[in-house]
Amino acid sequence: MKAMTYRRYGGPDVVTLANVPKPTLKPNEVLIRILATTVTSADWRARSLSMPGGFSLFGRLVFGLLRPRQPILGTELAGIIDAIGPAVSRFRVGDEVIAFTGGRFGCHAEYRAIAEDGMTALKPENLSFEEAASLSFGAMNALPFLRDQARIRRGDHVLVVGASGAVGTAAIQIAKHFGAVVTGVTSTGNVALVQSIGADRAIDYTKVDFATTGDSWDIILDTAGTVPFKRCEMSLKPGGRLVAVQGSLGQWLGLGKPSRKSGKRVITGVAAPTPEDLRTIADLAAKGELKPVIDRVYPLEDAAKAHAYVDTGRKRGSVVLRVVG
Numbered sequence: 632m633k634a635m636t637y638r639r640y641g642g643p644d645v646v647t648l649a650n651v652p653k654p655t656l657k658p659n660e661v662l663i664r665i666l667a668t669t670v671t672s673a674d675w676r677a678r679s680l681s682m683p684g685g686f687s688l689f690g691r692l693v694f695g696l697l698r699p700r701q702p703i704l705g706t707e708l709a710g711i712i713d714a715i716g717p718a719v720s721r722f723r724v725g726d727e728v729i730a731f732t733g734g735r736f737g738c739h740a741e742y743r744a745i746a747e748d749g750m751t752a753l754k755p756e757n758l759s760f761e762e763a764a765s766l767s768f769g770a771m772n773a774l775p776f777l778r779d780q781a782r783i784r785r786g787d788h789v790l791v792v793g794a795s796g797a798v799g800t801a802a803i804q805i806a807k808h809f810g811a812v813v814t815g816v817t818s819t820g821n822v823a824l825v826q827s828i829g830a831d832r833a834i835d836y837t838k839v840d841f842a843t844t845g846d847s848w849d850i851i852l853d854t855a856g857t858v859p860f861k862r863c864e865m866s867l868k869p870g871g872r873l874v875a876v877q878g879s880l881g882q883w884l885g886l887g888k889p890s891r892k893s894g895k896r897v898i899t900g901v902a903a904p905t906p907e908d909l910r911t912i913a914d915l916a917a918k919g920e921l922k923p924v925i926d927r928v929y930p931l932e933d934a935a936k937a938h939a940y941v942d943t944g945r946k947r948g949s950v951v952l953r954v955v956g
C-alpha cells in the first residue's frame with residue numbers, strides 16, 4: 632500500500648512516499664481503508680523532535696532513540712472498513728468509521744488495522760470524511776483535560792489560549808457543551824473564527840494581554856505554552872485551574888506551582904482519552920455541538936507540503952490529507 636514515511640528526524644522533506652506492506656489483521660481487528668487523515672502538532676513533534684522546553688531527550692525516548700520507531704505518522708483518520716478479523720462483532724465491512732491512534736500513529740497510509748475495542752467509532756453521518764478525520768485529535772485531548780482533570784462545571788468561566796488551533800477550537804466547543812462561559816485568546820485574523828465556533832468573547836493577544844484585563848477565570852487552558860502559573864495567578868479565580876496542555880518540564884516537575892493554601896492548581900501531562908471518549912465526540916459532532924475546523928486539504932502524496940504548513944505553528948484547526956486509492 633501507499634504510505635508517507637519518515638526514516639530519520641528532520642524537516643518536512645524527510646517525509647516521502649513509499650510502498651509498504653498492507654497491515655495483516657489480528658482476529659480482533661478491523662482493517663480500515665483510509666479516505667482522510669490529518670497532519671497535527673503531534674506529527675510535527677514526532678518528525679522534527681521539536682519538543683517543549685526541557686523535553687528534547689524525552690522525544691527520542693518516546694519516538695525512537697536513533698531513528699523513528701514508527702515510520703508512518705498520522706494520529707487520526709476517517710475511512711471505510713475493508714475487512715474484519717474473525718472475532719470482530721461490533722463492526723461490519725462497509726461501515727464508515729473514524730479512529731484515533733494518538734501516539735501509535737500509522738494513519739498517513741491507505742490502510743490501518745485497529746482493534747475493534749480500540750479508539751474507533753462510527754463516523755457521524757452529517758460529516759464528510761475530511762471533516763470526520765479532523766474531529767478527534769483536538770477533542771480527544773481537550774475532553775479529558777477539561778472534564779476529568781479540570782472538572783469543568785456549568786457556569787465556569789474558561790479562558791482558552793491558542794484558541795484557533797486543533798486543541799483550542801475543540802476546547803472552546805467542548806467547554807460550551809459543558810455550559811461554560813468561554814473566552815478565546817487568539818491573533819487578529821482568527822478572532823472571527825473563534826467567535827464563530829461559540830466563544831462568548833475573543834481577546835486578540837496582539838493588542839491585549841489577558842493577564843492585564845483584571846478579569847479572572849475558573850479554568851485557563853493554555854495550548855500555546857505562553858502561560859506559566861506566575862503569569863496567570865491573578866487571573867485565576869479562587870480554586871482556579873491552569874491546564875498547561877503544552878506544559879514545560881518545569882510544570883511537569885511541579886516547579887513554580889501554587890501553594891496549597893491558594894486552592895489553585897496547575898494541571899499538565901499527557902491527555903488520557905478512552906474509546907468511550909471517541910464515541911462521545913462522535914455524538915457531539917452528530918448533534919452539531921462539535922464542528923471540525925479545517926484549514927487546508929492536501930493530497931496524501933503532498934504530506935511534506937502539509938508538514939511545512941503545520942510547522943509554521945499558525946494553522947487554524949486541522950490540516951487534512953485526502954487519501955485517494
Ligand SMILES: NC(=O)c1ccc[n+]([C@@H]2O[C@H](COP(=O)([O-])OP(=O)(O)OC[C@H]3O[C@@H](n4cnc5c(N)ncnc54)[C@H](OP(=O)(O)O)[C@@H]3O)[C@@H](O)[C@H]2O)c1
Pocket residue numbers: 671672673676772792793794795796797798799816817818819821836854855857875876877878900901902944945946947948
Ligand atoms: N499534553 C498533551 O497531551 C497534548 C496533546 C495535544 C497537543 N499538545 C500540545 O498542544 C499544543 C497545541 O497543539 P495544537 O494541535 O492545538 O496546535 P496547532 O493546531 O498548531 O495550533 C497552535 C495555535 O497556537 C496559536 N498561537 C501561537 N502563538 C500564540 C500565542 N502567543 N498566544 C495565543 N495563541 C498562539 C496559533 O494561533 P495564531 O495564529 O492565532 O497565533 C495556532 O492556532 C502543541 O504544542 C502540542 O504539542 C499537547
